[in-house]
Amino acid sequence: MLKSLERVEKALRWIDQTRLPAVLEYKESEDYFEIIRAVKRLEIRGAPAIGIAAAYGIAVAVEKARVFEPGFIRRVGTQFKDARPTAVNLSWAVDRVLSRLDGDKAVESAAPLWEEAEAIHREDAEMCASIGTNGADLLNDGDTVLTHCNAGALATGGIGTALGVIYTCRNQGKTIAVYADETRPLLQGARLTIWELMHENIDVTLICDNTAGMLMRQRKIDAVIVGADRVARNGDVANKIGTYSLAVLARENNIPFYVAAPSSTFDNSIESGDQITIEERAPEEVTQGFGRRIAPEKVKVYSPAFDITPAGLVSRYITDTGLKDGGRSQ
Numbered sequence: 001m002l003k004s005l006e007r008v009e010k011a012l013r014w015i016d017q018t019r020l021p022a023v024l025e026y027k028e029s030e031d032y033f034e035i036i037r038a039v040k041r042l043e044i045r046g047a048p049a050i051g052i053a054a055a056y057g058i059a060v061a062v063e064k065a066r067v068f069e070p071g072f073i074r075r076v077g078t079q080f081k082d083a084r085p086t087a088v089n090l091s092w093a094v095d096r097v098l099s100r101l102d103g104d105k106a107v108e109s110a111a112p113l114w115e116e117a118e119a120i121h122r123e124d125a126e127m128c129a130s131i132g133t134n135g136a137d138l139l140n141d142g143d144t145v146l147t148h149c150n151a152g153a154l155a156t157g158g159i160g161t162a163l164g165v166i167y168t169c170r171n172q173g174k175t176i177a178v179y180a181d182e183t184r185p186l187l188q189g190a191r192l193t194i195w196e197l198m199h200e201n202i203d204v205t206l207i208c209d210n211t212a213g214m215l216m217r218q219r220k221i222d223a224v225i226v227g228a229d230r231v232a233r234n235g236d237v238a239n240k241i242g243t244y245s246l247a248v249l250a251r252e253n254n255i256p257f258y259v260a261a262p263s264s265t266f267d268n269s270i271e272s273g274d275q276i277t278i279e280e281r282a283p284e285e286v287t288q289g290f291g292r293r294i295a296p297e298k299v300k301v302y303s304p305a306f307d308i309t310p311a312g313l314v315s316r317y318i319t320d321t322g323l324k325d326g327g328r329s330q
């Protein structure tokens, strides 16, 4: 299985996901600013992966600067938290690393920070594996699943969440076919999910985002499985823009809508999705994504990166601790 990111001595190494599918390029850096930049540019992306990157990034910063004061370490943590606002895994992972600080006392070395980052990474891989096992019970041999964005190995420290379920089914001997939405505007589906599933020899078909409804109506989809960037206490889900529309279509067509996410994505500090900050991306990602202008100069653009799916549209949450009922009756 692909490793989207890993520690290499005092550096972080990651797959530059902006280069996929054309080139599988690894980058490596001992400079935490470069890691923050990689998170902002979506070289490293997906809620669990950006959390892991931030955790390692703090260790990288302290190792390189040889500054062991908690003030510096907390400032680095804040810089990581500010890189992307929606996925709670990012601030969760930063807070976990910062929990290794003891008040105003300087740390003796970066070792405890590396240790915490490695634990976060290892546990994420374990949570992905459990999500896979728990979710596989929901699918039957021969089923066809629709997924959105990329919630696979590229987005996590393990086998992925939504795609982890597919890999686990395959390992259990079930044949599952996948339709992947292209996921406008940055095409995480077309570029990343398709590439990742083909790499793993899973039967996958690329569709335009607006094809999903027709396929559901034709009864060609048995289940929709997506990942999440944050799940509020009431079960509302923030995930890649377009997820909400899929959930509405799934309910209309009586197709189960599953959200696969590790415990680190559940944010019990907020009551509902209304309190989730939705990241807005640069207009150029829409008007001239990947360098080609497709809309007139100076056009007004609104480009939220995520939307909120109300809990009432979710059939089940597939988590590392088990399956939880959503607000939909089936």
Ligand code: MRU
Pocket: 042, 045, 046, 047, 048, 087, 148, 149, 150, 151, 152, 155, 156, 160, 161, 162, 188, 226, 227, 228, 229, 239, 240, 241, 305
């Ligand atoms: O903007 P991205 O590519 O980071 O968005 C990613 C998603 O929306 C994923 O579905 C989510 O982070 C879950 S990844 C296991």
